[in-house]
Amino acid sequence: MEHSIQLLGHLRCPKYSSIRGTMLSVFVKRGSSSRNISSLLSRFQSTLVIAEHNNEKLLPVTLNALTAAKKLGGEVTVLVAGTKCGPIAEQVAKAPGIAKILVAENEAFKGFLPESLTPLVVASQKQFNFSHILAGATAFGKSLLPRIAAKLDVSPISDVIDIKAPDTFVRTIYAGNAVLTLKAKDPVKVVSVRGTSFEAAKLEGGSAKSENAPSGEYKTDLAEFVSQELSKSDRPELTSAKVVVSGGRGMKSGENFKLLYDLADKLNAAVGASRAAVDAGYVPNDLQVGQTGKIVAPELYIAVGISGAIQHLAGMKDSKTIVAINKDPEAPIFQVADHGLVADLFKAVPELTQKL
Numbered sequence: 001m002e003h004s005i006q007l008l009g010h011l012r013c014p015k016y017s018s019i020r021g022t023m024l025s026v027f028v029k030r031g032s033s034s035r036n037i038s039s040l041l042s043r044f045q046s047t048l049v050i051a052e053h054n055n056e057k058l059l060p061v062t063l064n065a066l067t068a069a070k071k072l073g074g075e076v077t078v079l080v081a082g083t084k085c086g087p088i089a090e091q092v093a094k095a096p097g098i099a100k101i102l103v104a105e106n107e108a109f110k111g112f113l114p115e116s117l118t119p120l121v122v123a124s125q126k127q128f129n130f131s132h133i134l135a136g137a138t139a140f141g142k143s144l145l146p147r148i149a150a151k152l153d154v155s156p157i158s159d160v161i162d163i164k165a166p167d168t169f170v171r172t173i174y175a176g177n178a179v180l181t182l183k184a185k186d187p188v189k190v191v192s193v194r195g196t197s198f199e200a201a202k203l204e205g206g207s208a209k210s211e212n213a214p215s216g217e218y219k220t221d222l223a224e225f226v227s228q229e230l231s232k233s234d235r236p237e238l239t240s241a242k243v244v245v246s247g248g249r250g251m252k253s254g255e256n257f258k259l260l261y262d263l264a265d266k267l268n269a270a271v272g273a274s275r276a277a278v279d280a281g282y283v284p285n286d287l288q289v290g291q292t293g294k295i296v297a298p299e300l301y302i303a304v305g306i307s308g309a310i311q312h313l314a315g316m317k318d319s320k321t322i323v324a325i326n327k328d329p330e331a332p333i334f335q336v337a338d339h340g341l342v343a344d345l346f347k348a349v350p351e352l353t354q355k356l
């Protein structure tokens with residue numbers, strides 16, 4: 001792989017806007033002839049997108065991955081594997097521009113264990129010889145793709161935020177403080193894509209046909225699915241919500257998060273949290289936003305009692321509008337906020353909720 005790194009300083013920090021405007025790039029400029037080669041190359045691509053679902057609903061990140069696949073050019077195939085996944089194949093078929101859907105129904109795929117899915121993807125790769133294999137950069141994709149890459153003896157390319165050419169990908173490093181452009185030379189590119197960086201493909205207008213994925217003995221002795229407990233919530237899902245209200249250590253207790261739930265109810269928002277709030281046990285860890293939590297990019301992100309550590313910013317700085325409420329005027333969160341309120345959250349949040 002070849003790398004180039006763009007140092008962005010603090011991505012949204014006004015102080016660094018001049019750096020932002022003149023990103024330092026050492027990547028060799030592609031001439032028009034290399035651009036022609038790359039558009040020619042894109043005609044020969046064939047991409048496999050691995051659908052993420054729960055046998056009932058297709059998860060939104062698959063639609064983002066489909067958009068990324070289309071950006072690569074060439075034919076797009078979707079793999080739908082599960083125990084009873086016919087309805088998922090029907091949903092996927094509605095997306096325009098898909099050549100075919102490979103369906104694999106097997107008890108071995110109960111729980112979507114990567115140990116069972118890896119041989120299925122490798123068998124599909126052997127049969128169809130895809131140039132790219134894509135999935136969302138979610139817990140599912142992050143556990144599956146490295147295994148596939150290892151079996152195919154290639155380097156996985158993770159958490160891609162842009163695609164410049166079929167062999168050239170952009171991803172962030174150092175908790176989002178630098179952008180890396182890499183050129184992959186492997187014959188098969190195994191790529192996880194960040195959902196928030198690609199528009200969701202629409203599920204209308206398409207009529208792709210389904211066929212059976214390669215059959216095989218996919219049951220594994222390496223792992224067994226026993227059970228899962230899923231948290232249930234009437235609120236929008238954190239990574240796809242249009243509005244997110246997040247609380248940090250400044251909330252001081254789990255009970256005080258009620259203030260944020262009340263505000264979120266008025267805004268039809270999801271509730272998130274900083275790692276400090278999660279570590280203190282105020283809220284469960286599936287609410288964590290940041291480098292080691294979820295990446296969100298809603299229309300509106302309201303950070304309440306959150307200082308703005310880089311690891312937190314890594315998960316939310318692409319939000320369209322950022323509002324911060326913090327009693328410390330020096331808190332770094334104000335450097336990325338579009339609107340800041342220096343105030344005691346225990347006064348400001350109930351007032352805001354009441355006014356809405």
Ligand SMILES: Cc1cc2nc3c(=O)[nH]c(=O)nc-3n(C[C@H](O)[C@H](O)[C@H](O)COP(=O)(O)OP(=O)(O)OC[C@H]3O[C@@H](n4cnc5c(N)ncnc54)[C@H](O)[C@@H]3O)c2cc1C
Pocket residue numbers: 247248249250251273274275276277288289290291292293294304305306307308309310311312315325326327328331343344345346
């Ligand atoms: C490898 C690594 C990975 C990490 N990953 C993540 C991650 O994914 N997500 C993440 O969030 N962090 C992550 N962290 C932790 C991160 O470095 C910070 O420690 C954390 O984000 C701080 O959380 P916080 O802002 O809630 O707490 P603090 O930094 O303690 O900030 C609390 C803020 O609340 C304000 N406040 C207090 N009382 C009030 C009040 N009454 N009214 C208004 N404001 C008030 C304070 O002024 C302060 O700014 C990671 C750290 C490491 C080392």
